[in-house]
Amino acid sequence: MMQLKRQQIIQIFVVACAILLLIVKAPFAIAEVPPDVRDSISTPDEVDTSIGTLHFFDGVPTPETTETVYDDLDRMRGTDAFLKGIPLASVYGLMEGQYSLGATAAHQVIIFDQLMDSESLYLTANTSTLYTWGVLDLKRDGATVIDVPPGMLGMINDAAFDWIVDIGPAGPDEGNGGKFLVLPPDFEGAIPEGYFVVPTKAYRHSLFLRTSIADGIDQAANLIKNNLKVYPFSQKDNPPAMEFVSASGKAFNTVHANNFKFYEELDAVIQYEPYGLIDRERRGLFASIGIEKGKAFAPDARMEAILTDAVAIGNAAARSIVWYPRVDGTLQGVQHYPDTDSSWLMGYTGRNVFFTGEDGETMNSDARVMFHYPYTYVSPAMATPQEGTGSDYGVAYLDSNKQFFDGSKTYQLHIPADPPAKDFWAVTIYDSQTRSMLQTGQPFPTVGSQTEGIQQNADGSTDVYFCPQPPTGYENNWLETVPGKSWFVIFRMYGPLQPWLDQSWRPGEVELLD
Structure with missing residues (x-):
């Protein structure tokens, strides 16, 4: 009996040793994984990044690195919230503008x-x-x-x-x-x-x-x-x-803010509207920076400073998207005349008012910014003009050389003869800061076929000039600009006809004369 117990104890001891040996040898099993695989899932003790050198101990971030990363994460989320919140803040601004007039x-x-x-x-x-x-x-x-x-x-x-x-x-x-x-x-x-x-x-x-x-x-x-x-x-x-x-002749604002106030405008929308207004992804993004339905938006000094930085970056990103769209990337389809690399752009990328890409299922955030930062109101009818009805537009943020407009210089837009518009055509100039009509000595900064006294060339074409002073003899073809300011222009066709729609008739580029 004693001999049997001794054998059992020996067997248990042998099994335990075998298990212990496996445990001890287990780390060496990792060494058998190919080095490139091990490297791909490991974190070095020091990692150089655009936000500085990040420090780790065997993959664990130091407290200082954690603080740096969280600051950057909040900044990125704040920037993304600006870009994805523009439509909400923009229509909020329109409504508040109306309320301000009583x-x-x-x-x-x-x-x-x-x-x-x-x-x-x-x-x-x-x-x-x-x-x-x-x-x-x-x-x-x-x-x-x-x-x-x-x-x-x-x-x-x-x-x-x-x-x-x-x-x-x-x-x-x-x-x-x-x-x-x-x-x-x-x-x-x-x-x-x-x-x-x-x-x-x-x-x-x-x-x-x-x-x-x-x-x-x-x-x-x-x-x-x-x-x-x-x-x-x-x-x-x-x-x-x-x-x-x-509201004619009245000074009031309908444009959303581009500073920290933007987040307060966005919060006002989130607090008032039902949960179903936007999808869970955007709602979660806004909540990650403190904008959450039913909760006060009260960022501390650290978060307010980060969001102030984030909105500045977001605003710069929005303006970059609008002025210099990636026409070979996310904004392919925004050019009116891609075959000539023209500066004339459309409001809706690919004429898609839902910003859902070619497959109709993939949200194009850049296309949404491209529209909502400078424009208002969405309708499928605005993106699919029918011959002789409605209107269609071309927008030029840059001149023929892809340079931004300088209000101290002189530019010319050549309109070929017989613009194909059943009703009329018009050119309006805008302020690059406010994206509203440029404020000059011309309260109605538009020139077009309805302009009294507009001069045509001998071949029936028309030249429109943009400069601080009117060219002699072309005072009615002139839109005033302001030295020290930039601007952009929209060319509108009311009742566009087939030559506009099939692009057999095209406006000239806006060209620098001096």
């Missing part, structure tokens, strides 16, 4: 009854059509009715600047007008008949309408004032009288 209720609407001029800070607006816009607040008012007359051209965008519905020829009313019923995301109840029903995912929406002034400005304004109605559906039996607030 139009705060659904039945109070802004109208540029004498057109928009350069007093207003508004991204790339024009001076050639009559604008009307309003804010729908479905959290406050519930379902809201928009009763539009025939002949309108417009759209509704939500608080993320996403397209909701067109109004006019491209909309369900097909240009005949009618009643649109805009429903809040939490709407419950029966859907009444007699309305164009518009479900939404947001509380606040921006209504934008354009009216042709072909029959005169006053007639266009009266069409709106005598027929447009906006009111909560709950007041349909006794809607309040409309109030039209004239």
Whole structure:
């Protein structure tokens, strides 16, 4: 019996030794992995990077390195939040601009009854059509009715600047007008008949309408004032009288901030709107820098300094994307005339208003920035012009030599004969800082086929000049520039015809003369 126990003890001892031997030899098994594999999964004790030398002990970062990395991570996230938050802050700025003029209720609407001029800070607006816009607040008012007359051209965008519905020829009313019923995301109840029903995912929406002034400005304004109605559906039996607030000639701002205030604007949107406004990825990005629904945005001194740096980098990135797009990369498809490497660009890369790439499934963040940093309002109809209707644009941020514009110099744009526009063409100049109309001695900084006294060349072509002083004999072909400032230009075709659409007719480049 004692002998049996002794044998069992010996066997257990042998097994234990074997296990111990395996454990001891285990580290040597790692050495059998190819060196390149081991190197690929290991971290050296010192790593040189663009943010400095990072220090580790056998793969564990030192406290100093950890602090450096977290600062950089927060900065990167802040920069990304700026670029991905531009649409939200931009439409927020539009709404706040309207409120600043006293139009705060659904039945109070802004109208540029004498057109928009350069007093207003508004991204790339024009001076050639009559604008009307309003804010729908479905959290406050519930379902809201928009009763539009025939002949309108417009759209509704939500608080993320996403397209909701067109109004006019491209909309369900097909240009005949009618009643649109805009429903809040939490709407419950029966859907009444007699309305164009518009479900939404947001509380606040921006209504934008354009009216042709072909029959005169006053007639266009009266069409709106005598027929447009906006009111909560709950007041349909006794809607309040409309109030039209004239914004013509008034100085007010609708442009989002490019400093730390930007994050406060973004936070205001996140706090007010429902969770479904944006996807979880962007919502998580914003939360990572302290912008989270239901929580106060209160960065400490360290985080505020980092975000101040981040927004400066983000703003520089946005301007780089707009002025120098990577036309052979993420922004392939933004050029109007890629076959000649022209400086004329389109607003929508690849004419895709959803910024979802060629496959329709891959978000192109650069294309979204390319549009939302200098422009406003999204509609598929704006990206797919039909012959003789609507409008189409070309934008030049650089001259023919791909250099930025200098307000102290003289430039020329040659418009060949017979511009293919059923209605008219127009050239408007903009401030590179505000992306709004350039403020000069010309309150309406536009030259075009409707300009009284514009001079044509003997062959029917037209030259437009950009310089501080008008060229002799071409005062009506001149757009004033400001020494010490830059600018850019938009060429608009109203009622574009086939030669514009098939590009057999093209404008010249903007060329430096001196």
